[in-house]
Amino acid sequence: MKTKNLCCFIFIFFVSFLSYARADGLSKDIFISNAWVQAMPSSQKISAAYMVITNNSPKEAILVSASSDIAATAEIHQMSEMNGMMNMAMAANVHVPAQGKVTLQPGGFHIMLINLKKPLNKGDIIPITLHFQDGSNITVNADVRGQ
Template sequence: MIRSCIASLLFLFSAAALAQVEIENAWSRATPPGTKIGVGYLTIRNKGASPDRLVGASSPAAGRVETHVTVRKGEVMTMQPVKGYDIPANGSFELKPAGAHLMLVDLKQPLKAGERVPLILRFEKAGEVKTELVVTANAPASGMGHMQH
């Protein structure tokens, strides 16, 4: 009995040691009525000594959350789904307009400025990390012209 308790405690402490991922500047932009897709941007900081990978996300505000990147095809920028993002050890990865981003698909209601949207990020090593996207009325200038999805 004592051995199993000690083993459980060691597992919990080792899992906590892996969970050295912090989320900063999580935001989204407001969506017009009837829009079923939103976006999520944020910075992931990995304070751990080994790399991690964002492998998925979910939100009660959307039917599903997808990981995407923006790529140039000739003169047109397009968005493509990807299987996740690598987060370097002792480094960071930024999800931003015209780059890597989260797509909130099948929104249950429009995103309104001032709201906070719950978001759960799933990492290979850190596990689930909860955060919130702050919804803003205007996005920073980002060169998002000529976007297709």
């Protein structure tokens, strides 16, 4: 009887540990650096956020969406050159390779902040939350730069 209880206890402990590990997911192995947002006057209702996403885990990390308190909507976009013209399109996700990194930068991937709730002044700090496919969420403080 005693052994059975102990087994139960170990089992419950193990299950809680697993669910904890799942909730925590990749977030402890993902580092965001150089996060910044383009400054915008109040007349402009959109801006873009850029950053470097480093994945130190042995598994690929997939960024599926983003959100921010300062914008009604945040979308993952990708700029690319098509017939000599820059073209911007929504991207379903951003794959960050295992032990690798992806740079979101002008001319490439970015997070489009749409319907800004306030002007973005140089020096402001903007929280942006990144949502990954495994359920991990990472909030980063981005600096407003430029203009």
